[in-house]
Amino acid sequence: MGEVSITASCVIRQHRIYRNGELLWEASQDLNLQDFLRAAYDRFSGQYPKFHKMDHLCKLGWLAAEVLLKEPLDYPPAEVGLILANKSASLDTDLRYYDTVKEFPSPALFVYTLPNIVMGEISIRHGFKGENAFFTSDHFDTELVMSYVQQLFDENAVGAALCGWVEVMNEQYEVILHLVEKEKQGLPMNAENLQINKL
């Protein structure tokens, strides 16, 4: 059974976007999150109008996948899995949706009141049709994600997976997204390499 390795990573925190540890782009710290996301979209895509309908959680995850997958993945759609986690689930959007309930409940916001929608948006963009799982924990539980992803590889449920942490609550956010593959050059999939504290 081949080793599972981290073959690419994207981190978005403090208005900075990194790929494989390298700072790709940085926005002014004065921007609020909404404006930062818009600026990042203009820098890394600009060609996906559906982006503007997404909530912040989806925008963050979608952007990280965009940065991570510069080249399309060479796997059948059903073999690419998404395993994500965060702390606040969709609470950031839940509060926004509930604000509309008294007047006119917004279906456009209601669809984003589930944390796994970010995996749906990434799947639509990249055509991924494989395994999905969304966990919540108060910190990035790398042991859990690692055990689960390893098991998916061991039972041949995936050929490749995107896994990581996509958190947002009000203006606070953090994204750590990895591409993991088997029998490819990369970093060993372990807690330290998944966590990426040093950036």
Next chain:
Amino acid sequence: MKSVYVVADNILSPLGRTTEENFSNVSRGQSGIQLQDNKALYTQPFYAAMLQPGQLEGYWNEDSPDNYTKFEQLLILSVQTALDRTEIDITDGRTAFIVSTTKGNIELLEQHPSDAPLQEMELFHTAKKIAAYFDYKEDPIVVSNACISGLLAILTARRLILSGRYDHAVVTGADVVTQFVLSGFQSFQAVSSEPCRPFDAARKGVTLGEGAGTVILTCKEAYIPANAILVGAGAVSNDANHISGPSRTGAELSQAMVSAMKNSMVSSTDIGFVSAHGTATLYNDEMESKALQLAGLLDTPVNSLKSYYGHTLGAAGLIEAIIGMHALQQNVVIPTLGFETLGVSEPVKVSSEMMQKEMKHFLKTVSGFGGCNAAMVFSK
């Protein structure tokens, strides 16, 4: 390879406090769905399967429920009832504690609209509180993956046991009918004006429900009771099509069904019945019919339990899998209440009356927002 078995289970719902009570009510054709007149939830009367006022409180013994929300009480009472039926010590360091939900304590937002206690609404925080009630010291695992959460939580437990990380798992899930969720489904025009009628030509949409389900799993021989249900393989897929509408072809749900059967080493002809998602929206049931056709399951009886329980969201996969397990053990296929005339494009064999049938396996499927689908095989 290791095998994973169900040691104990519980359903806590409008149809009762124990699985036996629930199964007996379902077998008699009793639905938990009633016309609700609750102005805090909606200005007009609406159909939903909701716990009676005082029902939960009546289930508590010496402990006071005052420190727990309705959501938390559902989980605690359901887990307690299941744990009472096994010798497994969940504090042994070898047990996963997995909680499945979509909206958790979202009811707090309605009770405190101007200053909602945000931390109490974090799913993990709530799961920790539930785990702590049972002296469980490690971090629980929370699965929140829309309407596939309950089944995915069982699958997660199986996978983590097979990986060697745990020997046992408590898998529990719940959701509550709230103004938040009801208004959301209404904003989609997806709520039925009568009790939901899965797969029927006259179906008008979803009926919501609330409740909890719990299964306790193990791979350790010593804890496996006679005639235990074997937790077979499962698979998850994504439609990659639309975040709130199902696949046009059903190919992705079919993909999950086929993987689940293949990895459980059974064929479609071995499946005694399919416990479908069957939400009774036009598009969901139509998509499922196509998936059943693609997976070679058109000759297999299919039921939906949504007309007994309503759509219990994060609990649905658990509650419906548990009813399925007991139906499998008793060699019966439960009818789909409210179903009269087939209203999907493929000739699905929707079960409409109680049927006796010798069988060894059933397939449980679920689908949800975000384009997700899951399927699992359970065997005896």
